[in-house]
Amino acid sequence: MSTPAKTFPTWAFFSVLTNIVLMLTVALLIYRQQRATTFLGTITSPTQVNRDTQPQAVTPNLGRRHKLNYQQWIDILKQEAKVAAQKRPQHLTILLGDSLSLWFPSELLPQNKNWLNQGISGETSTGLLKRLELFNSTQPETIFVMIGINDLIRGVSDKIILNNQLQIIRYLKKAHPQTQIVVQSILPHGGEQTTWEKREKLLAISNGRIRFLNQQLQAIAQKEGVKYLNLHPLFADNQTNLRLELSTDGLHLNSQGYLVWSSALQLYSQIELEAQKK
Numbered sequence: 001m002s003t004p005a006k007t008f009p010t011w012a013f014f015s016v017l018t019n020i021v022l023m024l025t026v027a028l029l030i031y032r033q034q035r036a037t038t039f040l041g042t043i044t045s046p047t048q049v050n051r052d053t054q055p056q057a058v059t060p061n062l063g064r065r066h067k068l069n070y071q072q073w074i075d076i077l078k079q080e081a082k083v084a085a086q087k088r089p090q091h092l093t094i095l096l097g098d099s100l101s102l103w104f105p106s107e108l109l110p111q112n113k114n115w116l117n118q119g120i121s122g123e124t125s126t127g128l129l130k131r132l133e134l135f136n137s138t139q140p141e142t143i144f145v146m147i148g149i150n151d152l153i154r155g156v157s158d159k160i161i162l163n164n165q166l167q168i169i170r171y172l173k174k175a176h177p178q179t180q181i182v183v184q185s186i187l188p189h190g191g192e193q194t195t196w197e198k199r200e201k202l203l204a205i206s207n208g209r210i211r212f213l214n215q216q217l218q219a220i221a222q223k224e225g226v227k228y229l230n231l232h233p234l235f236a237d238n239q240t241n242l243r244l245e246l247s248t249d250g251l252h253l254n255s256q257g258y259l260v261w262s263s264a265l266q267l268y269s270q271i272e273l274e275a276q277k278k
Contacts, residue, residue: 085138094117096128096145097147098122098146100146124150148165152186182226182227184231185229185232186232188236188240190244
């Protein structure tokens, strides 16, 4: 008897296809923007942001927030969420995570949405899980979540990280049943080229482990019926390390890195999320 051919799940096919389209489109968009920079001295984008030809470090305009402790952060985010709940802006989109989300330049976020940034520097999945109720009263159209790298730096086990991710997803589904929830992959780090101040802690984490966690995270998202945005391939080089031209120190992103992320958010929203509404 011949062995029956293995079937490829339809959802897996479309997931791979979406990732390929996303990567190619982002690459084309970045290429076009870089050519515009060369010939015009500016990058033509929806927000008309001027860029130098060399990647620049992102300096977040946080003012006194740099000096805040964790509880003070919580108080501010709670107040900002309260304002969003009262004003009920159209197309409200929430960005959840750590310093990578926190430092996202507001001028690079897709401009057809109203953004509520709920990122905290140094945040872990445990910390994020405990503060999800801060924006319970808001009515977001979409929630983008990226969390996990600080857990790894602090030595948290894969089991705890994935369980926290699962609990975050389930909480958001229950609290915001009409909201599109998008779990984003954990980004790689810069490997031996990392210059971050806690370099040794970062080097203790293999990028192979991050890829494994992302695979498990994608499976959890699929099982829970939420979206998964695989950003990892857009930021990884041939050695699966964070591409140095997109980073300031092997961990955090520079302007070019945020441009790639922004383009991915914009295109993913158009390709995947808008199609789901129809």
